[in-house]
Each structure stands twice: as structure tokens, then as C-alpha cells.
Amino acid sequence: MQTLTVDLGDRSYPIHIGAGLLARGDLIVPHLAQKRVMVVTNTTVAPLYLAQLTATLEGAGVQVASVVLPDGEAYKTWETLNLIFDALLTERAERKTTLIALGGGVIGDMTGFAAACYQRGVPFIQIPTTLLSQVDSSVGGKTGINHPLGKNMIGAFYQPKAVLADTDTLKTLPPRELSAGLAEVIKYGLIWDAEFLGWLEANMEKLRALDPVAIAHAIYRSCEIKAQVVAQDEREGGLRAILNLGHTFGHAIETGMGYGNWLHGEAVAAGMVLAAQTSQRLGWIAEADVARTRTLIRAAGLPDVAPDLGFEKYLEYMGHDKKVEGGKMRFVLLKKLGEAVITGDVPHDVLSGVLARPH
């Protein structure tokens, strides 16, 4: 097991990464203000891991209640969140009762938001069970739900007491979801760390085979990079935006193809190729860099060609993005492989060259 500490003063917390962590009550109990928890999970994850986690906790003398939500992004709504509040109030959960999120990013976001709001804040612990949530939701304190008029529009910044990323749970994850998580891992290499990018190129096969040492390293380094970026910009004003490499394009792809048809990670992967192509047309990176990026993305089982939505549609869907400020569109691009920049200055013909007929 490896442990990374996210340094946030008195809200600092550990991220434990490794195999067999669901059996490790000793990683959870020290963080409980009261030996009482409410585990929040969903109908897919509960049959796989809820009994094991419950046994671990009960074995450590912890009183365990649980609530099993329907599975899917479509349920990341107030109605579902209310099922958590119903359970907490029915169980008469107190201010010291800890919420535990057991599931992917949807469960993590909703549980964290419920913890932020229940009695104006109760402790929570994350046990992310998808690669995407292990490398992305573990750091940054973002929690929330969707609104019919916008994704993640309602939420809070709220930090967990601890995160347990059990790499064993990835064995049951559908391969397409694993690849979607790898898109975010590749993103960290592209924006921050050329050496890590090289390591990913050398180890992609091991990662897809869930080699325990390789996957733990990828998660560790991803969380570490995200923590470094977020530490410099906790509430989102500047630098943190580089974490959105491929995401503005990606959101356009997700919207254009109909939410859920492309996984988020797939859209981000294709979006990162668009960002690389834009960067190359601006003269910042070479053709060969774009090619390397695409090869790695394909090796991860991800699409490296964005769908042809039409240039106008791309612009329209990108304009809907939260990252538009004062009407001006801002782009996260690559100055070189391993270094991102944020810019508002992308000439129209460069954009149209990339987006008019993606290839």
C-alpha cells in the first residue's frame, strides 16, 4: 500500500492506494468521530463489495447502516440525494456519523454533497471503485449533483477525511470504464509530467491488465499531480483550469453525441487529440507529438478521432461550457508534451481547421 497526503492544513487527508484495502478497518476507524457510519452505494456495486466492507467495519466494532441508490449519471439528481437524507434522518444519524461513499464518481459526488449538507456538514470517507474516480474524485473536494439545465451545477467544495483506493475493485470494472479512467491518467502526463507520459507509454499494457504495481503507481502519480495543481488554486480561479485539458472539446462531444453514448473519458480522450492538434497548428508542439499522443490514447483503448459534429455545432456546444468567462472562450492547450497553457487567443481559422472535419 502507498499513501499520499493531500496537504490542506487542518483539512489534510490521506489517500491510501493498493490491493485488499476493503479488508483494512484500521485505515477507516481512526477517522471516525463516532463508531457509526452510513455507507452509500448503488445497485451495481452493493452486490460486489458492500458485504465485505460491512464485515470489515463491523469487525472493528463500527455500527453500519447503508443506503443503495439506483446506478447511473441520470440519477445524480436531487431526488436521489434525498434518498440519502431520508436514510440519515430515519436512522437518526448525528453530526458525528460518518458517510462512506462506496462506488464510482457518481456515488462519490452525491455522498460528498450529502455530507456537506446534512446538518450543515458531517464527516465523510471516499472509497472510489472506478479508475476514473480514484484518479480524479480523490483530490479537489468537488462534490455535487446535476440540474436538468446543467451538469454539476449544484454542489459544494468539501474534503473527505480519508480516501481508500482499493485496486482490487477494478477487477470487476467493465474494460470500457477502465479505459475511460486511463484518459484522465494520460491527461496528467500531458499537462504536467513528460516523464510520467513516457512511463505510461511503456506500461500501458500492464495497466490494462491491472498489474497491481503498475496500476497503483499510475493512481498515485495521478493523484499527486492533481493535488499539486489544486494546492495552488483550491477554489478554481487560474491554474486549476489546466485539469480541463480536452474537456471543453470533450463536453461538446458528449453533448453532440447525446449524453451517455460516449463515456466522459472517451470524449476527453478525443478532446485531448483536438487540443493537441490545435497546439500543433499554433506552432507549439510538433506533428510527432500529436502522433505520440494519439498512439498512447489508442493503446489505452480510447478513441483518437473526434466525431464530425460540424464546426458550428462544436462552437455552440463549447460556448455552453462553464469555463466561458465574460463571454470569452478560453482553451487549455499544450505548450509542449508535459506542459499545459491556458489561452483565449486561438484564431478562428486554426479552430476551424481542427474542428471542421476532425481526423
Add this chain to the structure above:
Amino acid sequence: MQTLTVDLGDRSYPIHIGAGLLARGDLIVPHLAQKRVMVVTNTTVAPLYLAQLTATLEGAGVQVASVVLPDGEAYKTWETLNLIFDALLTERAERKTTLIALGGGVIGDMTGFAAACYQRGVPFIQIPTTLLSQVDSSVGGKTGINHPLGKNMIGAFYQPKAVLADTDTLKTLPPRELSAGLAEVIKYGLIWDAEFLGWLEANMEKLRALDPVAIAHAIYRSCEIKAQVVAQDEREGGLRAILNLGHTFGHAIETGMGYGNWLHGEAVAAGMVLAAQTSQRLGWIAEADVARTRTLIRAAGLPDVAPDLGFEKYLEYMGHDKKVEGGKMRFVLLKKLGEAVITGDVPHDVLSGVLARPH
């Protein structure tokens, strides 16, 4: 106009108190990150004050949108909160758009919570228009909504950028609501400041007649006391509980009489009498102190006799209170007039003497 600064480091904010503040764009504009606001109000307050506030803001070059919610505690729900989110998203409000709460505590709590959650936090300004919200919601950062299984169970700690308590708005407030606010004002005297208590005894008639100097002083000193208490205990662990003088009993009264039949302030007033009687039976305050308390409460137009719910019912309804910790009931009582204490040690026969047949 008087101004009190609530000192919270980089989240410090001013409370402006006085007549004619709805005309003072200069008190609002400096706090806007963007000259765009969304005013949240209700069907009772909108016809009284929305046009005036809008004119003031537009006169200062601010773009004003508004949303008018149904009026009443029964609407302090997620469904109503969602009307604010709908309006924000329909207007494409950005992270720098400021929410302005124009109304009583219900509007203040919901608007503050909406501001805490919209895009994980946007600025907000409070314009409380009831005495209760001016003296109580202005300080402490509590925001939230009710859940069918419990009042104020879902919310956030979230501070406003500024508070404007315009004493002119109190002229349209029903007298019963004014008295309800006075209950909280009396509470500050009882728990913290015997001199202020004496001043209230001398000025109660002026306060009920809305004498502008007297009412502004009462609001100022109330906010100041609350700020002192909260400063020592921002997130509620110890001292802050003294602000609940009369509230545990009061909640039992509100529940026992059916929510809404007794106003919160009325129940708190009668609850403070029960607290005084309990304190007297414990030998802490004299009969004469209880009598003074009751006389002041009656002078404020408030009930000084709690309803006879039956001893068992009182215990049951008090047990439902949030302030129960680890199963043990804690009471806020008076060591003397002007000084509160928190205790868990109230003998059963003392309690039954006070609650079995309130008088």
C-alpha cells in the same frame, strides 16, 4: 446608519443598520464582483419592496433579475430552492453573479443555501426584512432548508458579503411578527448582557412603536452579541449553544402545538420562561428574576405561559432536538440574568416541576 463589522478574517462583512437603506446602492455595489444580481424574494415582500430595490440597483448600473417564491415556512423545501436554481440557470448566471435575499428568515436561509451550492458557491447579500431575521440570520452563516423529517436539516455554513437591515421595512411587518423578533432580542439580554436587558425594559414601548433610534440600537446590540458568541465557536461545538436559550423547550412547544400555530419567537419566549423557572428551581436565579423576565416578555407582546402539553410529551418532543448529544439531553439555563450556562444535570423532579403543569 450604524455599521457593525462581523470579523471573520478574509470573510469579514459589514452589517448596515438604519432607515432608508433600500435606496442606498452605494452600500451594495462595492460588494458586487460583477454588475449583475439575482434578487430572491417572495409573494408578500415583492409587492412591498422589490420595485424600490430594483430601481436603486438599476440606478447604479446593475443588471437585475429576480425570482419570486411562494411565502411561508412550508415552502422552505428543496422544491422551492430549485426555483432559484432554475432562474439562475435560465438567466445563465455566472460564478460572479450575486444573489440578494430580500425577505425574512425563510428567504434568507434559502437564498444563502442556493448561493452556497450554485456552481459550488457564488456571492450573496442579505437584506432581511423581519426583525427576527435582522437580529438572528444576519450573523452566524447558517443557511438551509427543511426536510420532511426535520427542520433545517440540510444546509451549509456560508457567509454573506454584506447585510443591510433597513428598519423602514419593519413598518409593514405584522405586529405579531415584530414581537416574535423581540423574543430573540430579549434572549441576547438574558444570556449575555444584563445592562442591555435593563435597556430593553426601559425601551420596550419605543421598540414596539418602531422608534428608529431605539430599534436600530436593539438590532445593533443583538447582532453584536451574536457575533461575539459565534466568533468564539464558528462551527458549533460549545459556547454557541447558549444562543439556544428557550429553544429546546420552544421546539417542543412548536411541535406540540402543531408547527405554525405558535410563531417560533412566541414559543421561544414561553421556552425562556421555562428555562428561567428551571434555573430558579436549581437555585441559580431568584423568584424576582423570573418575574422580571416574564414582565419583559409580556411587555413585548409575547406569551409568558407555556402550553400544557403534559410532561411526557415535553420530554418526547425535546428528545427529538438536534442538541441531544450521545443520547444525553443538554439544557441552556441562566446562572444569573445576563449569563447563560449549558448543563446536562437537571434532576428529573426539577424538570417535572416546571413542565408538568406550566404556569
